[in-house]
Amino acid sequence: MARPVSALSTREKSLTESLIRLSEINSGSLNSVGVNRVGALLSQWFCQSLNCQHQSIDLPPYTLFNTDGSRNMQPLGKLHLLRQRPEAPLQVLLTGHLDTVFPADSGFQRCQWLDKELLRGPGVCDMKGGLLVMLEALSAFEQSPLAQQIGWTVLLNPDEEIGSPGSASILANEAEKHDLGLIYEPALPNGQLAGERKGSGNFTAIIAGVAAHAGREHHLGRNAICAMAEYITALDQLNGQRDGVTINVGVVDGGVTTNQVPDQARCRFNIRTRIRADEQWCQQQLQIIGQRLNNKEGITLNLHGGFGRSPKLLDPAHLALFQLVTECSEELGVPLSWEPTGGCCDGNNLSAAGLPNVDTLGVLGGNIHSNREFIRLPSLVERARLSTLILLRLAEQPETWRRERMQ
Ligand SMILES: [Zn+2]
Structure with missing residues (x-):
């Protein structure tokens, strides 16, 4: 196994500590103060580990309608962009959301151990665990000389759980600048990847x-x-x-x-x-x-x-990327396949903008969007390994994966 991939095996304890810290900051989509705290902390971790450029962007407010038809404008948290090597031959967009479905006054605010591998907590699976997988995988990948072949952008948005109303235009704009997308939503409950999405x-x-x-x-x-x-x-x-x-x-x-x-x-x-x-x-x-x-x-x-969000359909460019991910998963001894789902996410937005993407590269767990949400902690390292390997394989043949070749 490539060194950056095997070196991850000792990281579960430290990742779990970071996850508990992130999860216990409430970041319901309309709690912009909490979303901004999570965004600031994560951006700081990305910058410390990866020495990348950082930009935070204010979004327009989210409009709800009162019963009498008047508008109720709700502020959204900031969107963060972290960039490395924008001049490299292959450009990869990695995205994740900072928000959760649990509002500031929710009764679900703390983490709780269910057994030594299972941790219950708000957003641990959807998708604060996935955000850490992204950071961990990029940190491992950057150890390799192959890293020079790939430039990447990490996009952290504050409003995915309400349909990305404020970040949609930035997602579409970034999609156009990149060759492919990796999104860190949780795996389907059976551990598999989501293929087509409604x-x-x-x-x-x-x-x-x-x-x-x-x-x-x-x-x-x-x-x-x-x-x-x-x-x-x-x-x-x-x-x-x-x-x-x-x-x-x-x-x-x-x-x-x-x-x-x-x-x-x-x-x-x-x-x-x-x-x-x-x-x-x-x-x-x-x-x-x-x-x-x-x-x-x-x-x-x-x-x-x-x-x-338009339906996400799997064209040949998507299928080639899914094939690469399944080959990497087989190499790591945890073979994956993909299946359709009625759920949707920012993967729909990126596909609609023409960017092939795999959108369930985050952690394993279950009961998301409920107060029984949990993560299977070993998946933090397993999924970080998977993404590190995917990045290494992409970097071995950057020309093959350039967007104009894929279409
Ligand atoms: Zn999610």
């Missing part, structure tokens, strides 16, 4: 009706909640109508009290798509359903949002 869109529907006294003038009211109920039923009936498309209504609210006909209601929903053409079909259906509501006297529906 696309995703997030929407907010706001319905305005007419308020009235529930007893004296009920007939003058136009009930926004009842109109929303019709809308939601129509949305749900789209499920099963088109192969691979699902609609999930996730949040509903409206009204103030029982003796008033409510004049406000809001729902938020998510749509998953299998192929690009599904987006147009969904937009048509939303148009038809929305029109039906808007034809009702006294009822106004406004729809916000759209498809932030």
Whole structure:
């Protein structure tokens, strides 16, 4: 085994300590202060270990909609870019997110040992463990003379768990400057790589009706909640109508009290798509359903949002990269393959911008997005070895992997 790869075997204890430190800083997507603390600490570790250029970038705020349709602007944390050798023959983009799904007031803030290999904690698997794998692999790779063949950019974004609304344009821009992408989302629960991924869109529907006294003038009211109920039923009936498309209504609210006909209601929903053409079909259906509501006297529906992530499909350039990763995994004695998933991530964004990428190079564990999230700690070193080997193999033949050759 190549020296930089075998030298990693003693690193689990130190990586675990760093992981507990990162995990116990809350970095829910809308806790920009916490996200910035994680970003600052990690950037400092990258700069110390790798002596790279560092740039932090402010992002525009994230817009949510209140039930009355007004805008609620939420600040996002900073995005960090760390660069090495931008003039090298092959340019690799490594990405990871700093945020988690656990808000500042979540009850899940601390790590807990489940046994000597399993650690439970917020973001340990998705994906603070993966961020450390990235740092560890680059540190090992930089020990090799082959490192001169590869320039790399590490992109740490603060908003992946809410669909990367603020970082999408920077992801697309960086994708264009690189030859391939490595993303450190956790492995699928069975340890395998994600291949094709569904696309995703997030929407907010706001319905305005007419308020009235529930007893004296009920007939003058136009009930926004009842109109929303019709809308939601129509949305749900789209499920099963088109192969691979699902609609999930996730949040509903409206009204103030029982003796008033409510004049406000809001729902938020998510749509998953299998192929690009599904987006147009969904937009048509939303148009038809929305029109039906808007034809009702006294009822106004406004729809916000759209498809932030297109489906990730595996073209020949992606397949070549997946093949390389599986060969490296076989060499290390932990053979991997890939399978499709309904989940989506920044790998969708990079693919949409034409950058072939493998997006589940992070750690093994499970129960992500729940307070039972855990990591299998030996995977910190196993996955750092895998990425180090991938980088070494890429560096052996930089010309083969240049983007113009792959297409
Ligand atoms: Zn993630």
